[in-house]
Amino acid sequence: MELPNIKILDESNKILRKKSKDVTFPLDDETKKLIDDSLTYLEMSQIDEYIEKYDLRAGMGLSFVQIGILKRIFVISEELENSEFKRYVLINPKVISRSEELIYVGEGEGCLSVNRPVTGIVPRNARITVEAYDIDGNKFTIRVREDIAVAFQHELDHLDGILFVDRIDKKNPFKNKDFMREI
Numbered sequence: 001m002e003l004p005n006i007k008i009l010d011e012s013n014k015i016l017r018k019k020s021k022d023v024t025f026p027l028d029d030e031t032k033k034l035i036d037d038s039l040t041y042l043e044m045s046q047i048d049e050y051i052e053k054y055d056l057r058a059g060m061g062l063s064f065v066q067i068g069i070l071k072r073i074f075v076i077s078e079e080l081e082n083s084e085f086k087r088y089v090l091i092n093p094k095v096i097s098r099s100e101e102l103i104y105v106g107e108g109e110g111c112l113s114v115n116r117p118v119t120g121i122v123p124r125n126a127r128i129t130v131e132a133y134d135i136d137g138n139k140f141t142i143r144v145r146e147d148i149a150v151a152f153q154h155e156l157d158h159l160d161g162i163l164f165v166d167r168i169d170k171k172n173p174f175k176n177k178d179f180m181r182e183i
């Protein structure tokens with residue numbers, strides 16, 4: 001498999017701080033191809049053979065802003081068993097409800113745009129419900145939990161110009177740890 005030509009911007013790029021804009025339908029072919037290429041890239045980045053071959057960092061989610069396009073689109077590819085992946089494509093997503101329960105990823109969150117070690121807690125809702133459009137412009141509602149809920153919130157933040165490092169308390173990176181559940 002050939003690695004798609006996806007150039008991911010680093011956090012030093014100011015575009016990552018901008019708010020992305022809603023997309024109109026129908027999507028053009030270029031946008032559809034970028035969605036597909038992004039998913040392929042994410043999947044290859046989670047397969048050892050390609051990590052080695054192309055010197056990749058593993059990632060499961062990508063927002064269009066990370067490739068320099070300020071459109072409210074993000075994709076996630078979750079590795080299931082046996083190198084099978086579950087794909088999520090969310091266009092113009094809106095959070096319609098959040099659980100009160102908060103969680104955080106014990107080993108920390110990662111981002112393909114943040115190329116440095118980061119420690120600290122990123123508080124996330126344990127469950128969220130999101131309304132969005134699919135690639136054909138059909139509206140759907142999805143409820144996600146645990147690690148996928150974290151991935152969704154991480155990508156939703158990207159669409160508003162927020163990076164996960166912004167959510168870590170600067171003075172006390174492990175603030176309120178005992179009030180949240182580690183996953």
Ligand code: NI
Pocket residue numbers: 061110111112113154158
């Ligand atoms: Ni990210």
